[in-house]
Amino acid sequence: MATARRLVVIGGDAAGMSAAAQARRRGTELEIIVYERSDYVSYAACGMPYLVGGQVSGPERLIARRPEQFARQDIQVFTGHEVTGIDTAGQQVTVAARAGATSVQHYDELLIATGAREVFPDIPGVDAAGVFALRGLASGIAMWDFVNDRTPQHAVVIGGGYIGLEVAEALRLRGIDTALVHRRAEVMSTLDSDMGALASQALRDIGVALHLSESPRALAVSDGHVTGVVLGSETLLADLVVFGTGARPVSELAAKAGISLGVKGAIPVDNTMRTPVPHVWAAGDCAETVDRVSGRPVWIPLGTTANKMGRIAGLNLTGGEATFPGIVGTAITKVGDTEIARTGLRERDCQDLGINYACTTIEDRTRAGYYPGAAQIMVKLCAEKGSGRLLGAQIVGGPGSGKRIDTVAACLTARLTVQDLVDMDLAYAPPFSPVWDPVQTAARVLLSSVQA
Numbered sequence: 001m002a003t004a005r006r007l008v009v010i011g012g013d014a015a016g017m018s019a020a021a022q023a024r025r026r027g028t029e030l031e032i033i034v035y036e037r038s039d040y041v042s043y044a045a046c047g048m049p050y051l052v053g054g055q056v057s058g059p060e061r062l063i064a065r066r067p068e069q070f071a072r073q074d075i076q077v078f079t080g081h082e083v084t085g086i087d088t089a090g091q092q093v094t095v096a097a098r099a100g101a102t103s104v105q106h107y108d109e110l111l112i113a114t115g116a117r118e119v120f121p122d123i124p125g126v127d128a129a130g131v132f133a134l135r136g137l138a139s140g141i142a143m144w145d146f147v148n149d150r151t152p153q154h155a156v157v158i159g160g161g162y163i164g165l166e167v168a169e170a171l172r173l174r175g176i177d178t179a180l181v182h183r184r185a186e187v188m189s190t191l192d193s194d195m196g197a198l199a200s201q202a203l204r205d206i207g208v209a210l211h212l213s214e215s216p217r218a219l220a221v222s223d224g225h226v227t228g229v230v231l232g233s234e235t236l237l238a239d240l241v242v243f244g245t246g247a248r249p250v251s252e253l254a255a256k257a258g259i260s261l262g263v264k265g266a267i268p269v270d271n272t273m274r275t276p277v278p279h280v281w282a283a284g285d286c287a288e289t290v291d292r293v294s295g296r297p298v299w300i301p302l303g304t305t306a307n308k309m310g311r312i313a314g315l316n317l318t319g320g321e322a323t324f325p326g327i328v329g330t331a332i333t334k335v336g337d338t339e340i341a342r343t344g345l346r347e348r349d350c351q352d353l354g355i356n357y358a359c360t361t362i363e364d365r366t367r368a369g370y371y372p373g374a375a376q377i378m379v380k381l382c383a384e385k386g387s388g389r390l391l392g393a394q395i396v397g398g399p400g401s402g403k404r405i406d407t408v409a410a411c412l413t414a415r416l417t418v419q420d421l422v423d424m425d426l427a428y429a430p431p432f433s434p435v436w437d438p439v440q441t442a443a444r445v446l447l448s449s450v451q452a
């Protein structure tokens with residue numbers, strides 16, 4: 001009797017489990033084994049700030065499916081198992097079980113879905129108790145427990161990206177005195193600084209003390225516990241410190257296996273999720289992708305991308321011919337009632353790429369001005385001069401603002417122009433929008449600049 005081919009997946013979260021589930025759905029004769037070094041698979045890392053903030057009742061709510069549920073689909077999941085080496089010539093992986101034993105497993109196809117890890121600045125004190133960074137579910141549970149059990153009074157969040165903002169909001173919701181330190185003049189470096197300034201203000205509005213253009217020199221520690229964050233000219237009081245200082249792909253296994261790494265150390269893949277090494281695939285936060293607006297390889301680790309890449313890998317490693325065309329860099333978050341979203345190129349990207357561009361920023365309302373609840377919305381829209389091709393947008397505003405970014409993301413995907421956006425038949429009724437949707441108003445204003 002012929003033995004089934006074997007798929008080995010390294011990493012059991014968004015990309016790895018999407019691929020495993022998709023491969024199983026294809027119905028081909030395939031043994032599927034997933035190795036996950038932590039205790040959890042198929043968890044929503046994106047939900048962890050809301051666990052800490054109390055909007056999510058408990059960690060179990062963040063687990064989509066457990067190993068025993070995957071077992072019913074004939075997907076074997078081994079938690080507490082770390083893959084420590086890949087032998088691409090022999091098509092086998094070395095696996096270290098936390099319980100002690102090390103084994104070697106043959107694969108016919110191998111998917112690397114090892115995700116990303118937080119980067120900590122190289123300063124004294126980062127190992128102290130009370131210092132956290134959110135990444136795997138265990139880190140979210142540890143921080144949740146700490147906030148529940150130790151009831152910290154003073155928190156400092158280091159890093160003003162979307163995770164830093166979400167954590168700062170969560171801590172304010174828990175009544176904790178919260179400061180945020182960011183090395184640039186405004187938070188949210190994925191926006192231009194004029195739009196980032198609005199995000200900075202949103203943090204101040206919920207009572208977060210901002211320390212901008214600052215970097216921590218050290219953490220003050222007493223009896224093994226963090227007590228403060230040392231800046232240039234002052235020390236901020238802190239019994240809880242959370243780092244949101246960026247992440248890097250977990251790609252060492254791939255590098256050791258002979259794969260030359262790409263942007264920011266991510267694993268290069270083609271649009272089918274194949275790495276340059278036969279029978280080795282990669283997907284999710286550990287993998288590179290393509291920015292469809294600029295055509296450049298990029299590394300932008302997001303859950304929505306990881307799920308899509310995992311699905312494509314699962315289809316293709318079972319004989320399919322699906323492709324992942326890349327991303328346009330769409331992302332969204334919120335602070336209090338302020339929604340923050342971006343897609344495509346920022347003005348500063350246009351400058352760096354030498355594009356002949358024009359940008360405009362408009363202020364509008366989220367609903368008809370006379371309808372209750374109409375909130376301010378700011379839309380910044382950029383396009384190429386001459387061709388009129390849309391290049392990117394940033395939106396900051398009250399409830400109902402953020403998801404408007406999807407209109408522009410769809411335009412970027414279809415390579416539409418400012419005129420196309422002006423002409424688009426978008427939905428209108430007073431509770432939802434002014435007669436001209438704010439993104440169309442921005443397009444109308446931008447039109448004359450790009451036609452020049």
Ligand SMILES: Cc1cc2nc3c(=O)[nH]c(=O)nc-3n(C[C@H](O)[C@H](O)[C@H](O)COP(=O)(O)OP(=O)(O)OC[C@H]3O[C@@H](n4cnc5c(N)ncnc54)[C@H](O)[C@@H]3O)c2cc1C
Nearest residue numbers: 011013014015037045046083114115284285302303304306
């Ligand atoms: C706090 C937070 C909030 C976020 N919010 C959003 C959001 O709102 N929207 C959004 O789109 N994205 C968000 N993200 C990003 C999103 O969570 C990630 O993009 C997504 O989890 C990536 O999935 P992945 O499977 O590629 O990697 P991961 O989720 O990192 O999973 C990789 C897994 O591989 C395991 N692993 C690594 N090495 C090995 C090894 N050698 N052997 C065995 N197992 C291994 C790890 O333990 C891990 O469980 C957020 C992330 C965080 C941390």
